[in-house]
Amino acid sequence: xxxxxxxNEVLTDHxxxxxxxxxxxxxxxxxxxxxxxxxxxxxLSLKVEDGKIVDGAYEGDGCAISQASADMMLxxxxxxxxxxxxxxxxxxxxxxxxxxxxEEMEELEEASILSDVSHMPARVKCAVLGWHTMQEMLEEV
Amino acid sequence: xxxxxKLIRKEFPILKNRNVIYLDNAATSQKPPxxxxxxxxxxxxxxxxxxxxxxxxxxxxxxxxxxARKTVADFIGAARPEEIVFTRNASESxxxxxxxxxxxxxxxxxEIICTIAEHHxxxxxxxxxxxxxxxxxxxxxxxxxxxxxPEMLEEIISEKTKLVAVTQISNVFGRLNDIKGxxxxxxxxxxxxxxxxxxxxxxxxxxxxxxxxxxxxxxxHKMFAPMGIGALYAKYDLLEKMxxxxxxGEMIEYVTTEGATYAEVPHKFEAGTVNVGGAVGLxxxxxxxxxxxxxxxxxxxxELTAYAMEKMKEYPYVHVIGSDDPKEHxxxxxxxxxxxxxxxxxxxxxxxxxxxxxxxxxxxxLMKYLGTLSTTRASLAFYNNKEDIDAFIETLMEIRKEMGxxx
Numbered sequence: 001x002x003x004x005x006x007x008n009e010v011l012t013d014h015x016x017x018x019x020x021x022x023x024x025x026x027x028x029x030x031x032x033x034x035x036x037x038x039x040x041x042x043x044l045s046l047k048v049e050d051g052k053i054v055d056g057a058y059e060g061d062g063c064a065i066s067q068a069s070a071d072m073m074l075x076x077x078x079x080x081x082x083x084x085x086x087x088x089x090x091x092x093x094x095x096x097x098x099x100x101x102x103e104e105m106e107e108l109e110e111a112s113i114l115s116d117v118s119h120m121p122a123r124v125k126c127a128v129l130g131w132h133t134m135q136e137m138l139e140e141v
Numbered sequence: 142x143x144x145x146x147k148l149i150r151k152e153f154p155i156l157k158n159r160n161v162i163y164l165d166n167a168a169t170s171q172k173p174p175x176x177x178x179x180x181x182x183x184x185x186x187x188x189x190x191x192x193x194x195x196x197x198x199x200x201x202x203x204x205x206x207x208x209a210r211k212t213v214a215d216f217i218g219a220a221r222p223e224e225i226v227f228t229r230n231a232s233e234s235x236x237x238x239x240x241x242x243x244x245x246x247x248x249x250x251x252e253i254i255c256t257i258a259e260h261h262x263x264x265x266x267x268x269x270x271x272x273x274x275x276x277x278x279x280x281x282x283x284x285x286x287x288x289x290x291p292e293m294l295e296e297i298i299s300e301k302t303k304l305v306a307v308t309q310i311s312n313v314f315g316r317l318n319d320i321k322g323x324x325x326x327x328x329x330x331x332x333x334x335x336x337x338x339x340x341x342x343x344x345x346x347x348x349x350x351x352x353x354x355x356x357x358x359x360x361x362h363k364m365f366a367p368m369g370i371g372a373l374y375a376k377y378d379l380l381e382k383m384x385x386x387x388x389x390g391e392m393i394e395y396v397t398t399e400g401a402t403y404a405e406v407p408h409k410f411e412a413g414t415v416n417v418g419g420a421v422g423l424x425x426x427x428x429x430x431x432x433x434x435x436x437x438x439x440x441x442x443x444e445l446t447a448y449a450m451e452k453m454k455e456y457p458y459v460h461v462i463g464s465d466d467p468k469e470h471x472x473x474x475x476x477x478x479x480x481x482x483x484x485x486x487x488x489x490x491x492x493x494x495x496x497x498x499x500x501x502x503x504x505x506x507l508m509k510y511l512g513t514l515s516t517t518r519a520s521l522a523f524y525n526n527k528e529d530i531d532a533f534i535e536t537l538m539e540i541r542k543e544m545g546x547x548x
Contacts (some may be wrong), residue, residue, distance in 0.1 A: 005492055005543050007485070012545030038484050038500065039514030061514070063482035064544060126484065 006120070007064065010113050014068035020078075021071065024057035029141060032060075033133030035125045040066040044133045048141050051082050063126050065117070070130030072111040082138050089131045089138075096124055146526040149433075153524050162495040162529045167312050167340060167473055167520035169362045172426075176365055179425035180418040190414055192391055202417055209420035210407075213372055216427045217338075217357065218348035224380065226373040226407040227420055231339040232262035234358030234373035235306075237410060238335055239266035241383040242356075247303050249275030254298065254332075255306040256281045256289055257510050258314065261503045263306050263337040263358075276303070285511065287314030287463045291322030302332040309341035309357075313502050313518070314463035315473030317345060324353045333379070339363060343522075344442060344471050346435050349374050361419065366426035370419030373410075380406040387412035433523065441523040442472040445530055449474055449519070452534040458541060462516060472521035475502070478537070481544050483517040489543055493536045 027045035034041050040062030047055040056074045073092070077085040092108055094100045098118040105112045117127040142150070150156055152173040156163060163171060183205055189198035191206045207222070214222040228234045243253070243266075253267045257280045271278040281297060283289045294305065305327040309320050324334040333355040341347055342357075343364035349357050356379070361370040375383075385392055385403055392412040394402040403409040430438060447467035453459050458479040463470060478486055487499035498518045501508045508514060519533060541548065 005489065007489065007543050007545075009545070012543075016545045041514075063484040065485070120488075123484070123488065 006116055008113060010110055011064060011068045014071040014110075015064035018067060018071040020057045020074040021059065021067070022057050023059060024055060027055075027057070029137050031133050031137045033129050033136075035062070035066070035129055038063060038066075038126060040126055040129055042066065042070055042129060042133065044070065044130060044137065046134070046137065048082060051141075053077050053080055053082065053085055058130065062129070063123075065114070065123055065126040066129045069111065069114055069127050072109075072114075073130045073134065076109055076111055077134070082141055086135065086138055089135050092131050093128060093135075096127055142526060142528060146528075149524050150526075152429075156524065160494060162532050164519040164521065164525065164529065164533060165496045165498050166522040166525075167363070167518065168498055169368070170343065170365050170522050171524070172365055172367065173429055175429055176367065176422045176425045180367055180422040183418050183421045188417070191417055192408065192415075205421050206415060206417045209417075209424035212424035212427050213420075214374075216431075217342065217374060218350050219374055220350060221377060223406050224374055224377050226375065226380070226410040227415060228358075228371045228373055229369050229416075230360040230362065230371035231337060231358040232360075232371075234356075234371055235263055235335070235337065236266045237373055237386045238356050238358070238375070239270040241386045241410070242333075242379065243267070243270035243276075243304060244273055245384055247274040247276045250301060251276040251303045252279055252299065252301040253277070253304045253306070254279045254281055254294070254302055256283060256308065258283045258287060258289065258311045258507050259306065259308055259504070260312050260337065260339065261505070262339075263308060263335070264506065267304070267306055277301075280506075281307075282510065283314075287311055287316045287469075289316075289318050291319055291326045294323055294326045298326060298330045298332065300331060302327070302330055304335060305332050306335040306337070308337040308339075309347070310344065310471050310473075311463075312340050312473065313475050313504050313507055313516070315340075315470035315475070315520075316463060317341065317469070317471060320352045320354050324355070328353070340471070340473070343430075345439065355379060361423040361426065364423075364426055365429055366423035367419050370416050370423045372423075377406065380410070383410075385409045385412065389413050391415065438523040441525075442521055443468060445521050445525055445527070446470050446472055446474065448527065449521075449530045449533065452530070453537070456534075456538055459537065462511065473518065474520065475516050475518040477513065477516055478540060480546060481540055483515045485544060486517045486540055489540050490533075490536055493532070493539075495533055495536055497533075 024045040030045040032043045042060035044058045058070045091104045153171045155171050187201040189202045191202035211222045214225045320336045327334040335356040336354040338357045338359035342359040357374040362368040389412040392409050450467045460477045462475040483499035490497045500515045
């Protein structure tokens with residue numbers, strides 16, 4: 001058995017024991033994100049006050065990458081301003097495209113473990129689902 | 142690995158060159174050197190535009206093409222070579238029926254029946270043909286284990302039904318459907334029977350005259366032939382009365398500025414320069430299969446399926462979709478693993494050098510009916526062996542642990 005799995009403990013832990021996977025009372029923004037080809041389907045909810053994300057959660061189904069990525073994203077952006085969250089989403093999406101500096105990657109904290117997805121074209125959509133959904137939502141805020 | 146395994150493996154260089162355990166044969170098969178060499182020989186020795194040229198090379202190319210048609214016709218028991226129309230693949234064959242036959246002969250008030258277990262390629266052409274003609278499309282629902290019987294068709298068929306489309310082997314369940322029985326029910330009600338042979342022609346002996354189906358579609362690439370060549374079998378009188386599907390070169394007899402008369406069957410359905418290299422490759426793939434024989438092919442596939450299913454049954458977290466009887470799977474093992482998404486399952490198999498399929502298998506309505514979004518599928522060919530299955534099972538039993546479960 002090989003042991004160099006992409007599914008490390010951080011990823012599987014966020015998938016099996018997500019912190020932010022629940023219904024969010026008092027959310028003022030909510031949006032569904034879907035990957036029709038894989039069947040990943042999440043609903044992202046945020047509570048935004050005065051341009052700041054004070055709380056967030058997601059519900060739905062999908063592969064471990066889509067679920068863990070959404071959970072790590074919420075870890076990162078809750079408590080940050082809308083603009084800051086947009087900036088981090090931009091860094092994340094560039095990391096998946098393989099055009100990001102090491103300093104930028106550090107800003108993503110745990111979410112940076114998904115950088116290998118840049119070499120896994122079949123899983124890009126899974127990794128970016130939550131982030132794309134958040135970007136789309138924040139443009140409306 | 143047995144001596145026989147080694148002998149068969151030698152025929153498939155990619156299995157050695159890429160160090161892969163290939164279990165996605167229902168999607169496409171690997172190719173033996175004799176097939177690659179046959180296409181190579183054609184392009185090195187005989188290539189010219191067939192059917193038209195008045196010189197030796199073109200006659201060679203025409204012979205190569207028409208001999209391939211005869212090989213295909215004999216292989217599936219067609220009454221005559223003209224009953225084989227070369228296409229790109231099963232999807233194109235089914236579209237040919239939908240465009241040429243259904244859109245010409247069906248009208249408002251008519252009905253098309255297709256089963257819920259069909260691959261999209263034997264469903265979407267009927268959805269579109271129904272929309273274009275005003276005919277109604279009705280679905281025949283299988284049981285949750287994939288069972289489909291002629292009696293079930295009998296219950297919903299009526300004199301309005303003009304076409305019935307059924308797969309011979311489902312690409313999800315692997316179950317062999319009783320095409321002969323379906324054809325009988327269809328004919329008794331004045332309808333034609335379209336059989337999708339994409340999964341059956343590569344894995345079980347098929348005799349279209351015995352089955353008495355009116356159409357059968359299949360692809361070359363799932364049966365060791367190159368990609369881009371497939372066939373439509375149709376009864377001769379049907380091909381005669383069907384209008385051309387595509388228009389242009391090589392399918393005409395006489396053309397004026399106002400119109401044209403069309404070439405004879407089957408050439409009227411093969412517009413444009415045809416894929417001779419592919420047809421020659423398909424004929425060689427058939428001879429390749431015949432060298433091993435059905436007994437070897439089906440016996441190996443059945444034994445490996447039974448071996449895999451026995452091991453899978455011992456593991457409580459895995460659930461095989463379809464029959465409990467390995468003989469009803471024809472090398473197709475679609476399954477769910479508790480707590481792990483199929484895309485993660487396939488990714489972990491890939492990390493272990495094993496190629497399996499994950500997703501909806503081009504059968505989204507079936508997945509919805511089965512109450513799932515996606516599943517994982519391992520599918521065998523006769524070049525697979527016991528070691529492949531052992532590696533597959535060993536990895537399968539590791540996946541939940543890799544995903545953070547205690548067992």
